[in-house]
Amino acid sequence: MSWRPTYRSSKFRNVYGKVANREHCFDGIPITKNVHDNHFCAVNSKFLGVVTESAGGGSFIVIPLSQAGRLDSHYPKVCGHQGNVLDIKWNPFFENIIASCSEDTSVSDPQPLFYINILIWNLETGEPVKMIDCHTDVILSMSFNTDGSLLATSCKDKKLRVLEPRSGRVLQVTFLSPSN
Template sequence: MNRFKASKFRHTEARLPRREAWIGGIRAGSVTSCGNHVKASCRWIAFNAEAAGVLGIVPLECEDGGKRTVSQLCCHSDVVTDFDFSPFDQLLLATGSADEMVKVWRLPESGQDLPGSAGLTLKSGGGPVDVLQFHPTADGVLASGAGKRVTMWDVGRQQPLTALDSHGDQLQSLTWKRDGRLLGTSCKDKKLRLFDPRASPAAFQSVPGHENNKDSRLLWMGASDCLISVGFSQMREREVKLWDTRRFSGAMLTVALDTSPG
């Protein structure tokens, strides 16, 4: 008797959408940054364009069966390093840039012109804004990372709530847990940190992460307490590590993605 139960997904396969649903002919940029290169809300898709400081904006749904029009949003005076849509307002887009600014834009309903200026500009300080992300459960709270500092912003009041200054080197990634209680960060000092920003001062734990200080990224595993980190080993091979944040010490699992030569 077979000890392993056959998966109900064993015969599934991916199906490409019809060609009419494709979005083609887009000239995306190749910006080197720690942030995202494409994000979507229920209304819009945003992506890095070729020109510095510009995002490409495409409506998710085309009207009357017509073709989607790619528009350009001139955001910053330097490279757009990261951007994120608010989970509470599908027309609200935050952008960060190498010009050390965080801007918040209100995109129009489909078929209308894009805004010529940001609704809100926040001066981050500390260097280029490398990463940013809206809080998943608190409306109007935005985390941005610049240099060695993470700043929590109250977008409605246009002021910082708190700053997390416990990093030893440049930030590479930040991610909110789905319930918003914890914030994880990865850093060029090869450490992962876990913050409770509600504590005063903000409480945190740190553990050794990947052995190479090349770019790394953190992601929460659904609604669980598990954190996934993607980075590089000492031999510059890509690897994925799985962490249990309830016992935040060594990684539970390490998977090498590259095969060593020889």
């Protein structure tokens, strides 16, 4: 019996990409270098948001997807943070709402109605609903599931927690270990 490696053949082996025409591309966008491990852009079915380089605080730009091509160097920027913008996300339910977070520990939308620290908020009223206080150190990352019923957080104490955001109850705690 001879040894032969078995490889699964890909059904995409004869598929080739095609470069988009220049009129369908976005050009001249000053993309930031300060987002570290976060995304520098966010897109939905209407808009493209890109974190940009700026002096004296953080900013990002919002471009309608129908406006492809070269971007004017004086294109308006969304400003409002004292520190660099770290991440931006579109509201999954209302396509015209975008939120940004910054090194100045604030989260806001382009016309800030309120600033958010680590609290669970009612976004319609701008009122805090619940303070999550089960962490022993700085929260590094957090993410809701698609319907908002669960919240996962990672903390500097090397623990991953799954919570019910409305009650603040911790459902599960897992110790994070480095990949080897």
